[in-house]
Amino acid sequence: MLTALTSGGKQVVLTRQSSLTSLREWRKNETYYCPQCKEQVLLKVGDIVIPHFAHLKQTTCRDSFSEGESPTHLLGKIQLYELFSQLHLQTKMEPYLPAIRQRPDLLVTWQNEQIPIEFQCSTIPIARILERNAGYHTVNMLPIWIVLTPPKIQDSSAFVLAYQLTQFQQHFIRHIHSSTKEKLSVFLTYNPSKQQFHYLSHFIHLRGTAFAMCHSVMRIKHQTIPFAIPATPSRKDIEDLTRQYQSARRKYLRSVIGYNQRGIHHRFLRACYEMRMQPIQLPAWIGVPTFGQAAFTESDCEWQLLLIAAIRQTRCTPFQLNRSTLHSFVKTFEGDSSLQLEACQNYVDFLREQRIDIYRMDKFMRRDFVLEILSGRFLAMHARN
Template structure:
């Protein structure tokens, strides 16, 4: 706030020379504690306000923020302002005791924009989100784009999304799963959309950049992958699957104690030559602790040993399988992954591990399932 009790917003439109002049002629005060602030204008760090040393402000903000966070907030503030929307930078919402990076007001909604550049406890994220929702404010968490070693030219990519970032994946009934990030260095939104879970931190995603000048609000959703693009999904999947099977075959240290290899031996099959319907991506696969090809092969070996056809699988059979493989299942939602897998096998006409199905038929089914948003996770 200025001495005239007017709100002053630092933005990229202010040159350093202009800010130095303002610093000589104006005083600035914290909107919360009313203490006088320092306007810091260095040659490296982004110009910003800071409390003086040993400040007693109960709601310190902007102090100690990274360069990316400061620049990103300024760019996003200008973005909303240019859209003709009412936007406030770091307003203190008294009844929530929360201060979003930006508060955007439209005709029908209020949005709290949190531009998150560092990891924070997920409990903090959940508490802030709950506070906004209780106040009828829509929370939007926008992560800083992770730093990749090199930019890949293809849209369909294998990406790693940390457990922290996975918490911010949004799910839309028509547009699937998306992680939206923002890169203040390039002033571009980066979409990781139509996420297909593989294992651990790995996903196959459609990755696209959108300059901030071309963005809309509410933020755009990307078009679903074309049939050609989905073929790239399938090729990535096959590459990962084959590498897993080969490494397990040649590098397993358990020998005959390896249940996967033991099952292959009993079925008189080579591990790296399992049929393509073993290892199919299915929804909720993230709730099973081993790679999809391993638990699906183990399931079919189990059915073969018990002389149970795919058509005979019911809740009781699945419960026994889960009971026999407790290390695989740490979450009851893993059962849904098995049910979905059995459904896919039935649609493919698979009756046992020795059935045969053409790759083109598998790809066609997976594409239709994918477009039906069956792989939301």
């Protein structure tokens, strides 16, 4: 941990302003205590590890969340503390909140509101994250979690990339409200070694945990409060996102037979067989990035084709569709059925707008319609934020 109390009750915060020599002098002349449990702590000052305080082995401090921190975590906390302090915001390092028995990494006061800042460098159970968030909510605090930038993102200079986001990482995606159907989603990460924030945004679900996304980098000295949000994607960015999406679609359709172990019992292949077509022959209007598509872990090609098959079984068109058909359909998938229902309705709306005849699988569509979909999706999102 980076905070302690002197024997006189004065709080000490370890930052990069103090030299190792001066810290070693402090250690000789002062005794330090944990601000939480009031037991003695040691000031550790080495040549490699970042200076920090540590409890004695026989501690009774049950809520010492900062124990066992990595050098990366310590460095990141110091840099973020310095950032907020330089922005002239009241900033507390590792304050203990007795009402909820929690200690955020930082507590920043902005516009008379206290905001806990958590810099998360390791994977922990999501249940623990939810528990901590629930604690903050009971005292009317909305925390901001900043995740350590993944190594593959740290080394990438690409503005558009495809990346596998773990379920843990997906949990930290912030959804910025807008008046459009879809929220602007941002995954904020920080890399202390290069003092850079990496933003991942404008996600397009591909399949499973794979997404195409925009990637932007901001030096810590350029960061603002509230945190800056990513700029509107350029035309070239949206073209690159479109290529990533279409490439993933082709890859899935070409591989689904070769890597399938269930044969005709695979629901997608069964639907293709019943419609007398090969997966690679799927019309372009099946497998499109409509609003809410991330509610399904399956490829858009798969769930959208299965939805077409379900509608065809009712002998209806998208204009005649009864919503109960959608309710029955989403029950066959794992996931949040309410979000999946919304995604299905958005796809049906797309079919209606394009006046697609779902009984004509050879229906032609121009090649650039996916680009138009994504352009409308992201440009409208920023225009109304």
